[in-house]
Amino acid sequence: MKNSTVVVAATVGVLAVAAVGYAVYFDSKRQTDPEFKRKLKRDRKRAEKLAKAEAKRLTEKSTQDIEEFLATATEEDYPTSMEEREQFCMAQLSAGEELFVKGPENYSLAAICFYRALKVYPAPAELVMVFQKTIPPEVFTIVMGMLSKDVQSKEEKYYTVFPPKEMNVKVEEKPEGMDVNGQRVMRRGLVATKGFTKGEVIFTEAPVISSLEPSLEGKNFCHYCLKEMISKDLMIPCNSCSVVVFCSDECRTKAGQEFHEILCTKNLLATSTGASATPSPAQALREYTKDSRNVVPGLLAKFLAKMVHDESLNSGAEYNSFDHLERLVYVEKTLGPDEEKEIELLKLALGANIPGIDQFITEERYLVMKARLLYNIYGISSAISPSLNVKPMPETHRSVRDRPITGAGLYRTTSYLMHSCEPNTKIVYSGRDHTVSLIATETIKAGDELQIGYIKNGKQSTEQRRLELFTKYRLQCSCALCEMTD
Ligand SMILES: [Zn+2]
Ligand SMILES: [Zn+2]
Ligand SMILES: [Zn+2]
Known part of the structure; x- marks a missing residue:
């Protein structure tokens, strides 16, 4: 027993010495033989080329996998009840883990699992931090890319679904007053999507x-x-x-x-x-x-x-x-x-x-x-x-x-109304509660911008009005009334 251990140890020793010897031989050969050097360079270049092609293939595969997934993914894919969401999350996490250990070929599929887990996890930001420490950086990068695509499409979609169609208004960029340098300020305001006669209710909003x-x-x-x-x-x-x-x-x-x-x-x-x-x-x-x-x-x-x-x-x-x-x-x-x-x-x-x-x-x-x-x-x-x-x-x-x-x-929508000292709408609380109704105070055509008065416009001079608007809203009003009395 003792002897065989010694034999094994000795063999390892011999092999180690042989390996070191071989490395020394290899190194000296490399330094002296120009043909050997060229061959090495060729080999390295070929390997680099192969690695590059492989990386490109993997990126393409990953992009395709992700695009296919995002094109078909909808909110309905995710469970709604607490328990189901928890189970779903756990299942996605372990599936993701199983996939990424199989190697780069499966990174995109693993990323999709982690992304799906994030969609149902109650504190996604925390889970992202966990991912950063525990999953391969390549997979993490794909997950982050998917998240930023999400944010981007949510951003782009917002003003197509909001305000709701039945409110008869849409949000558009419109000029509102001047900045301190006398430049027009552009802001998101409300535009009517249909015509209204004086006194008509344009929308009501809680x-x-x-x-x-x-x-x-x-x-x-x-x-x-x-x-x-x-x-x-x-x-x-x-x-x-x-x-x-x-x-x-x-x-x-x-x-x-x-x-x-x-x-x-x-x-x-x-x-x-x-x-x-x-x-x-x-x-x-x-x-x-x-x-x-x-x-x-x-x-x-x-x-x-x-x-x-x-x-x-x-x-x-x-x-x-x-x-x-x-x-x-x-x-x-x-x-x-x-x-x-x-x-x-x-x-x-x-x-x-x-x-x-x-x-x-x-x-x-x-x-x-x-x-x-x-x-x-x-x-x-x-x-x-x-x-x-x-x-x-x-x-x-x-x-x-x-x-x-x-x-x-x-208010979600009413907030977007821009100010004018001569507005074409007013708000009333006809139900005597917190629900506003926006009323046309003159004839409004589809496409007209809707304005409201932010401040009382009684006996004040233009100067007083301007001061109040600027103090409260940093707004230099350029409505017809302000321009006229300039
Ligand atoms: Zn004004
Ligand atoms: Zn009440
Ligand atoms: Zn109470």
Whole structure:
């Protein structure tokens, strides 16, 4: 036994010495024999050529595989229920793994599996990071290429599916005012797709999200649709808190599902019966909005909660609330003490119920979201009572009303209306809730651009109007009225 081990070790030793000897021989031969050198060079060139051809073939195969896959892939290929999605994801991940270990020939097919796993994984960005560390770089590159194609086609498709046809408008690039250098500014605005007579309703739209003027919260105004309730008997309280009321069971249910489950201050009630009544994070946010009279932080809290709700619905809708918000114009904002406070409050109020929201609400993202809201929200006047005593909203919002503003809302399509001091449309809240109707105030032909007044145009001079438009919207209006009185 011992002997044979020695024999094996000795043999290995001999072989090793022989190999080293051969390498030395080979090397000296290479350095001295010119014919041998040329042959080596030829061999290397041939090998390089072969490798190049092989790489080209693999790339072509991969491109073809991916194109074939993308051409036939639809959203219907993916399961909708949570359990099915999880199973599907696991199956795709292991299929991808089995494929890539078989070698480059199967890289594109492996990439398709990983891409399909990403489509159903709840936190795709995290999975991408895992892929980066665990799958071959060639496969990873193909997956990333597929993702960027996805983003691109989603980007291109957006304005072909939005706004919905039945709204009678489409989005087109139009000039709006001048920039500081006197250059025309181009912006996406709304154009009518059919004609309207004066007084006709062009479209009606419910908001992505709306919020009451903070001082009206808990009074006789619906927390969901902002409707005023004339009798206290009509008020339906929240099941868990005594802070908000609703005008109907439907509004209560919708609010609960979309945002109030997350933002309800029920925790406060639970603790206030005890010795300490530390406000819950949701209550702290509510108090801040009441004190500051700022409606935007509350709107944003609801917006983010609703975004999570949209995602969990798996409704098959291609674009979620965030996709809509992301495309809206804004005037850049800088971080001030208000925003620092708001970010902190929002993280706390949403953090307990939305894991990961902490990382999502970065300073930069918060500032852009807030700026987008400030540019695009409309002041809503849903009140019936003429004597309602509400102070004007301090934050920027579009409104030409003399009636009290009862809240604010963000609308997908209405946001695209551009400003004119002599607009051809106006918005009304005919249902006395947060649903807007856009009304033609003059005859409109198909193809006409639709404008709205962002600010009141009463007895102000052109100078005053310009100053207000510039301060709020960085807009140097060049409408007919402004040009005429120049
Ligand atoms: Zn309601
Ligand atoms: Zn509640
Ligand atoms: Zn003007």
